Amino acid sequence: MSSFRVKGGLKLKGEITPQGAKNEALQILCAVLLTPEKVTIHKIPNIRDVNMLIELLSDMGVKVERLGPESYAFQADNVNLKYLDTEDFLKKASSLRGSVMLLGPLLGRFGTGRLSKPGGDKIGRRRMDTHFLGFQKLGAQFNYDKNNEIYHIDGKNLKGTYMLLDEASVTGTANIVMAAVYAEGKTTLYNAACEPYLQQLCDMLNRMGAKITGIGSNMLHIEGVKNLKGTVHTLLPDMIEIGSFIGLAAMTQSEITIKDAQIHRLGIIPDTFKRLGIEMEFRGDDIFIPAKKHFEIDTFIDGSILTVADAIWPGFTPDLLSIILVTAIQAKGTVLIHQKMFESRLFFVDKLIDMGAQIILCDPHRATVIGLDRKYPLRGIRMTSPDIRAGVALLIAAMSAEGTSIIDNIEQIDRGYQHIDQRLNALGADIVRID
Structure with a gap:
């Protein structure tokens, strides 16, 4: 079994090209x-x-x-x-x-x-x-x-x-x-x-x-x-990896350009991240995310708390709900994450709570995230990746945290993300693979 040792608190900068889907x-x-x-x-x-x-x-x-x-x-x-x-x-x-x-x-x-x-x-x-x-x-x-x-x-x-x-x-x-x-x-x-x-x-x-x-x-x-x-x-570029990079940029206050994203094939993914308050610019087929300290979660028109839920296409893909959830941790505001399709996919939030996130796991399908608005940094801990998407969500949390984190069972991450440690280190991350 392999692990990642992640030094948190570093800001990334540069261009990254998503892998094939x-x-x-x-x-x-x-x-x-x-x-x-x-x-x-x-x-x-x-x-x-x-x-x-x-x-x-x-x-x-x-x-x-x-x-x-x-x-x-x-x-x-x-x-x-x-x-x-x-x-x-x-x-x-x-x-x-x-x-x-x-x-x-x-x-x-x-x-x-x-x-x-x-x-x-x-x-x-x-x-x-x-x-x-x-x-x-x-x-x-x-x-x-x-x-x-x-x-x-x-x-x-x-x-x-x-x-x-x-x-x-x-x-x-x-x-x-x-x-x-x-x-x-x-x-x-x-x-x-x-x-x-x-x-x-x-x-x-x-x-x-x-x-x-x-x-x-x-x-x-x-x-x-x-x-x-x-x-x-x-193959198309991987829309799940593109969404992961958007969330990563926001959480780590990084300036990242996602190259060749084929934006017209992403559906409502960019708009959903925009509702968390994340700014992005479309430059041809590239997505530019500027470094921003604060981002504020939108509400519904009547002022009620925003809900982000998965749905069949062209709805929001369930594979990105874990990324939306972790990204909301340092936003200003509150969001309800509703994972309808799988009843065990939100259980990784206990690791985020241990890191200092304010999350209420309402039931196996719903979690409420109360954004910290950068008032408190997450703290590094040791944790285990339960599945591909939760593993990358934990990696994003670790990269934004204060101190060093260890993520075990990264074979789960390797199942879906190509050389993720090397590619992020090229942007300024500090991720060490431990065998």
Whole structure:
């Protein structure tokens, strides 16, 4: 287990470029299984979850060629389906949440898929029903071995159909779309997720020869095809990392420019941070955050306390609520953070309270932050990262605190943020990795 030793109270300055989007990468990488032809992908982030998925694809027989620091070529012309029955596959797949999206491509192209129960962040229940109900509606048979926690999908002749998804799951929508591109006839997905990353996946599949319309809406129409070809794809910048850098700049009173942010794809993320009182300038596709000591939380029009809640796209992404919460600690004013989707994601606030933050954890889904307005600095402590996003929120708190903090279990942070210590140290941070 590794840790970060963080010296707090330093102000950062400079430019930083966000990595390729982790959540998009996991979908796009699974999609290479849909064709025997070469697929080239650029802006792949060098992070633990992505690297594990690339390794798993290679073990499955996919030819993997590294073209550069962020570019890979994949060719799935000789996939070893027998490997799916091995303990090695089940063990590796179970350690990676994104492995569930292997099922859609495997089912669509090969008519079968097998997977052990995926792992990932411990942030509460993350049910898989949407994926498997969608597969079943396409005509697949679903079996679950409760004793060994193994999912098995079988379906050689998928048929297009109409389906109303029980929730607008991003990974569920991606999985069903990747299976449906090979289903005979027309498939309509209503209540589909429409995040930019899902739009990217659909655009890529269309370049490969799929016939998907309604992209960007919550109703997708998919005409099944017989074959897909290769393509070249570039990932979007990671919107979660962009939001993290905005919060970091405000908390540490730093002047930071976020380069190549593709602002038009960020939805309401910039406006939500602006409601905390954070100033930013859009300079082309760059976001400039000036160094400011004070920022004041907005209220609703009637003067009531601002609530920031997560919602399906184009609402505010749940992955940034932890960052919003920690950023509000040194603001002036009060905000209610409402995490609707996961019941364990706010429990990290006890570490922030130990650092001196004024936070009331109302219940597993809601926390009220009473901003300190810089009247009291946070103090450095030793703490443990429980998941990717909470880990970076704790890192932001530590960088703004007085004294030195130790953050344990930083493998969680490494799952989602590429060389975060080196990149922040280049701006003036003092973060030491301890193995």
